[in-house]
């Protein structure tokens with residue numbers, strides 16, 4: 001495609017950040033970011049670039065729609081993720097733009113001929129498998145604690161470690177209380193991304209080590225909780241949403257109040273909270289089955305708790321979850337559900353039941369059918 005070159009004629013343009021890192025690592029490159037040096041916002045808009053940045057000058061390429069940012073520096077003022085003073089002007093150099101970045105492996109650039117610009121030895125760290133901060137300015141942005149933990153969750157299986165000095169800065173951001181100034185939505189956003197990485201437990205372990213877990217997820221801040229969570233996240237039922245299932249499995253052994261407090265603090269979306277509740281409830285059913293054996297009333301209470309009567313689509317995934325550790329129970333539950341869901345309120349209406357009596361008769365017949373199924 002010739003077009004991209006034309007609209008950038010005369011500007012110095014570099015591929016930067018994640019794309020450079022992942023290409024060198026042999027990791028799939030999902031999106032490409034570019035930095036433009038020596039231009040003004042007016043020049044870019046005059047060539048058809050679409051401004052999209054609210055806090056700093058970022059534009060979409062008129063043809064490819066890739067992101068192009070003007071080279072900029074950032075200084076911190078105030079707490080949390082807000083309060084950055086951004087300076088973008090044609091005088092800002094590529095090196096200055098790279099210097100504001102979080103990790104050395106994220107602070108590499110490539111010119112159009114593919115030559116690496118790497119003032120902070122990111123390539124060396126990439127080869128040595130080290131996540132290392134670019135400079136002490138790392139501490140200007142507490143989100144970087146979470147980002148570093150997330151990158152570890154992504155690359156740990158390739159042998160990556162977090163540099164000792166970087167761990168020290170992560171701890172400093174927690175000890176100073178700065179980590180607490182993040183907004184819950186940002187913490188949750190990073191957590192969701194981490195849950196989709198190959199080794200999500202590494203994210204939580206890194207946050208525990210620096211003290212961020214104690215601030216944002218104290219309910220998980222115990223070795224035992226993380227060990228259980230790691231085991232649980234290792235096996236998931238087939239589903240379209242492994243991240244949501246990992247979250248549910250990570251939380252499944254927590255007490256109800258702890259789980260709800262954690263989800264509330266992080267402003268976890270309802271669908272995620274709901275699955276976590278259902279999985280915890282289903283785990284409790286399995287434990288009862290393992291320890292004491294199940295009665296019809298237990299299974300009935302479980303159907304009620306997951307609202308199976310109105311939301312029958314919930315049964316199948318939870319049954320697949322049960323099948324991971326307790327195939328016999330899963331079959332048992334399936335048979336009970338087939339029997340109980342075959343009982344139609346309409347039939348009872350035809351028999352003359354109304355109002356409260358109808359509800360009671362329905363519940364009784366469902367229970368009877370479940371008990372019959374369990375006896376088989």
Ligand SMILES: Nc1ccn([C@@H]2O[C@H](COP(=O)(O)OP(=O)(O)OP(=O)(O)O)[C@@H](O)[C@H]2O)c(=O)n1
Pocket residue numbers: 016017018019033100101102103106107141143144147
């Ligand atoms: N708090 C932040 C956020 C971003 N960056 C820099 O901005 C780049 C782009 O950020 P982003 O798109 O969030 O991350 P990627 O590195 O592209 O990672 P991913 O593969 O997760 O998209 C990063 O490489 C990093 O250099 C940073 O230094 N500090």
